[in-house]
Amino acid sequence: MRSSRSSSSQVDRLRRRLSERDVSLLGALHRVRLLNLRQVQRLLVVDGSPAARTRRTQLWMARLTKLGVVVRFSRTIGGIRAGSSGYIYGLSGLGQSVLDVRGPAGGRRRRVWETKPYFQDHMLAVAELYVQTVEQHREGGADLLAFDAEPSAWRHFTGTGGELVLVKPDAYVRLGTSALERSAFIEVDMTTEGLPTIQKKNARYVDYWQSGVEQQRHGVFPKVVWLVQNERRQEHITDLVKKLATEVQALFVVGLLTVGAQLLSGRTSEKEANTA
Incomplete structure (x- = not known):
């Protein structure tokens, strides 16, 4: 019981740290399961020059990854030269808790959408x-x-x-x-x-x-x-x-x-x- 209360308190504190745009991104990941960094940028970082938008998106996703609400996969789109702009992101178990959503058909939450490259593509x-x-x-x-x-x-x-x-x-x-x-x-x-x-x-x-x-x-x-x-x-x-x-x-x-x-x-x- 104490562990459950502690976990719930952690999620509540984390919710208060997230902006409306943060929650919008988590909702988009819950909807489509995976997004690459360019797609995140096109969805929610639409102001400024392309270079500035890319940099802001990289910093934003690094912050959400550090908070533990998203998972960054080891695979990148575009190979080594793509760098951080080629990263793929999914919603973590903690991110699902923040949204208070369940897994498919109301079942157990899926902690990560790490799958084979074909399914990711x-x-x-x-x-x-x-x-x-x-x-x-x-x-x-x-x-x-x-x-x-x-x-x-x-x-x-x-x-x-x-x-x-x-x-x-x-x-x-x-x-x-x-x-x-x-x-x-x-x-x-x-x-x-x-x-x-x-x-x-x-x-x-x-x-x-x-x-x-x-x-x-x-x-x-x-x-x-x-x-x-x-x-x-x-x-x-x-x-x-x-x-x-x-x-x-x-x-x-x-x-x-x-x-x-x-x-x-x-x-x-x-x-x-x-x-x-």
């Missing part, structure tokens, strides 16, 4: 889409109404045999443009999964659409947006979509990750996105 690609949508919002583009990364974005429904079926998008995004809202399930493709696996994922989304569960809960079924790294991959996944029944092909859009935010907001048309 995938998380950072999802984080990049989040940063893009925040920048777009800041510049007067679409309003960012919701951005849920996995596992918060996951859905479930009952299959034809009565079994529980999970749909696991990388993110769920909802944007507001004038009087229109756009929502999407996001699949970020890192060119590591085989096309048969992607075909199975598409079929599961079709099954979920046919179940009507999402439409019942939210009134609309989001677009399923595949974001890929190059035009060759875009063409391959587009060909898979064309093999689906004609009435369900419109559920899917395939575009480049570099213009993901513009595609979601309608600034890049679906026709352009699906033209490889």
Whole structure:
């Protein structure tokens, strides 16, 4: 009991030392799990020259790392020459305590998101889409109404045999443009999964659409947006979509990750996105 009270007191004292911007960063890390230093800078250090912003971000993240609310990973993006500007950060167990959040599905808090490079790259690609949508919002583009990364974005429904079926998008995004809202399930493709696996994922989304569960809960079924790294991959996944029944092909859009935010907001048309 004494240990629990001591720990709670430590967290309370730490909360009082954190600024509103500090807490905003911890919230962003809780949302997308990983951010590199450049992404942190683009999200929350937006004033001044690029060099000054980088330096301020480096000092800021060093302070939060020393406080123990974030974890800096040993791996860097861009190799040795990138230096501290290439560091990757995650939310520590203490950082989760400060936010008073639980782990996935309300379970045990995860102390650190130290994973294999492939998974880190995938998380950072999802984080990049989040940063893009925040920048777009800041510049007067679409309003960012919701951005849920996995596992918060996951859905479930009952299959034809009565079994529980999970749909696991990388993110769920909802944007507001004038009087229109756009929502999407996001699949970020890192060119590591085989096309048969992607075909199975598409079929599961079709099954979920046919179940009507999402439409019942939210009134609309989001677009399923595949974001890929190059035009060759875009063409391959587009060909898979064309093999689906004609009435369900419109559920899917395939575009480049570099213009993901513009595609979601309608600034890049679906026709352009699906033209490889």
